[in-house]
Amino acid sequence: MPRPVRASLVAVFVILLVACTTACQYDRESRLAEVRALHAAGQFDESIAPLRVLLTAEAEHPEANYRLGVALVQTGRPSLAIWPLQKATRSEEFKILAGLLLASTLLQGESFEEAIRAADGVLTIEPDRVAALYTRARANIGAGRPSDALVDSDHVLQLRPDDFMGTTLRVAALVDLKRFDEAEAMHVQLKEARESAGDDDSAARACAILSQFYLSQDRIDEATETVLSCIERYL
Known part of the structure; x- marks a missing residue:
């Protein structure tokens, strides 16, 4: 094949490749924009x-995996959300958001050890992330x-001394440790x-929780x- 013809074909192929790449990127972004909306x-x-x-074309796409996990959780299919959320946690951009949702989803399914590991992944990056501390505390109680x-729970209360959830988690831990007077x-x-x-x-919630505590201790009066x-x- 003559050199000028070969050069022309190469140029055509390069143009087609660029066009295809641009079209694919546009299609991906348009689909993501649709999903965000x-x-x-x-x-x-x-x-x-x-x-x-989108994921058929780009199986590892972080935002698509994260949003698929969100959609599956929101539509009552949490077990199917775990795999895409795990994929999303591999990216820097979605490591925290996907990790938080993954940890809470695993906790909901009573996969306590896995929930602890997922929360660990978040807390390694953001040690004061209260939502992750809640989840890990609850998973540790379950485990x-x-x-x-x-x-x-003590960490939460250091950050937020009057935190309701932090206090209730601390009480639950004290009860499991049989430190009933402190609880x-x-x-x-x-x-x-x-x-x-x-x-x-x-x-009112604290009042009800206190009465439940007394019942659990057979302190009926x-x-x-x-x-x-x-x-x-309150009524």
Whole structure:
């Protein structure tokens, strides 16, 4: 083949390759824009088909995997969300967001050890990420590691001294450690703090949790007295 003809063919192939690449990138971005709009509108089920098309072409795409995980969780298919979320955690951009959702999804499915590992991945990067501390504390309680849960709940309370969830997680860890006097003191302290703050919703919840604690200890009279005071004050 003459050199000028060969050079012309190479140029044509390069132009076609660039055109195909540009078209593919445009198609990917247009699909992602469509998916983002669907998620913003709460239409998660409708986003699954375009995401699967996108992932057929680019199986490792971080945002597509993350958004597929979100869509599957939101549409009641958490077990199917685990694999795409795990893929998304491999990217720097989605390591935190995907890791948080992965950890909470695994916790929901009572895969406590895996939930702990997923939360570890987030906390290695952001040690003060409260949502990850919540999840890991709950997973540690589920896995029978109340001492580790106590460490996480204490960390939360260092960051947020009046945190309701951090306090309830600490109490749960203390109960599992059979440190019942400390658990009761924290229950009472939480209830009184919420009452003093005028936070009736949280105070009512704290009141109910305290009565449940007394029931779990077979302290029926105190449980009954607490329930009656809750009813009188909040109903």
